[in-house]
Amino acid sequence: MSGSVLRGTAAVFGDFVAADVILPARFAFLPTAEAVPHAMAELAPDANARLRAHPILVGGNAFGYGSGREATARVIKAAGVKAVIGGPFARMFFRNAINNGVLVIDCPALIAAGIADGDAVTIDLDACTAVTASGCFAIAPTPPIIRSILAAGSIVDYGRALLAARA
């Protein structure tokens, strides 16, 4: 992501969707492109299609909890997701998403106020707000290191630039 504003439509998922449900471990060794069709496929028949249809994933309480396998973040990114909002989110899910260039924002109030599939969401990192048809919600400031990783594209891109600068 570049700049501070991210806009898109939402795909809304419920509470306690475990990392093992987002992508079962047996698919975690697959090349990411081959794993994407399995992402959230066990949650509901339409969950994979909904995941791919919208750039903003609204995940409920504890979305992504449990396993810390990074394949979970890789498939979400490859499915086209740019930001995950709602939560609160598990810390390894948070780290892995950020490291793959997917913004993660804790903002349970946005879900409580009401949001449905296809609704527009605007996240502004400078203003520290998330806006939906239901209201404008305050979000915590995003620390500089996380902004740098997102701006670079991923921790790999960030690391590549860091090593190049040192050389």
Added chain:
Amino acid sequence: MAPRPRTIAEKILARASGKDDLVRGEIVEARPDFTYAHDFAVFAIDAFEAMGATRVVDPDRNAVCLDHATPANNKRDANNQARIRAFAERHRFRAFFAGGTGISHQVMVEKGFVTPGALVVAHDSHTPSGGAVGALAIGTGEAEIGFLWATGRLWLKVPGSIRVVLDGRLARGVYAKDLMLEIIRRLGVLGAVYQVLEFQGPAAPTLSVSERFTLCNMSAEVGAKGGVFVPDAVTEAFMQARAQYPYTSVAPDAGADYTETLALDLGALAPLVALPGREDRGVPVAEAAGTRVHQVFIGSCTNARTDDLAIAAAILRGRQVHPSVRLMVVPASRAVMAEAAANGDLAALIEAGATLMPSGCAVCAGVHQGVLADGEVCLSTSNRNMPGRMGNQAAEIILCSPATAAASALTGVVTDPRTVLA
């Protein structure tokens, strides 16, 4: 000016990031003392290579132990494992352990790579296990292990700590696993997110390193960043002749600021099971008693050490596993397997009808062996029971102690171990 009184996690992170004092919630760049990896290291190698890195920083402070899909199921996994081995050898890692050595968390503690007071990271959510010996052990993703290899640094948020005060003694038939299922039941699956559980209190010195391991391991199940026991004489005795690196134990300061205190009377606990679907669904075993069980798994990094196998063997010795149950026993490491072979516990389990499998993760994550059929119930000493965890979403997993697992293997239904203990 002396820093304010600090928790174990704050003291370890301050040292590893070269700062005197830290602000909770602040992000620091830290240099871990030890890092390890397992089969998923292929993705760390991908990241390392994609960064254009050529040299691993501190290879002597790195190790690999393959555990998730060993022995390899297919040529993809076999090739991945060969690639990881070649990488570890080329970069002169301190150690490489092939499949069969054991589960990485177990092996790194058992062989003394995880030391008291150290900041340890690994790309696995159950890394907090290392808190059993007083390390701050934190799970990360795979790409950031590649980043760490390349740069020697990692960004970490300074966590708050929950003081878990343990008092009293566990009653007969009640174990560390039951205690942890109770803690998880009380806190919920994200009840300690961005927190470290710091275990202390009058009962702490009575718990073995193996029992501490079970508690720290399942800190992951409350979303914690880590779990850590205050190092004591038990820790020192365990580290003797084992520590791979010099270390300095770290205790919390008197008056350290905790976000919360959770007090537990061990004597008041009864055996628990966590009902299918979520780890915080703990209920007294009596409430689930009689539930038909198809598979019993005594394994995983949570509960498959020598003492766990001894508990199961004491219940199953001279008896037979119920004919409708498959009992799978997977010692947490080869060292555990050897010890249980030498003391006769393994023979007792096998004679009772257990299937012995190579040390590794095996059944736990549904990647490798022991997958369940539709509609089946597995009673497991492992740490997770979300839908599909063991490879089939149409099956269910109930978590319990090795004693409850063994007692239920005997009867074919969920059984309170106190009813079968001699």
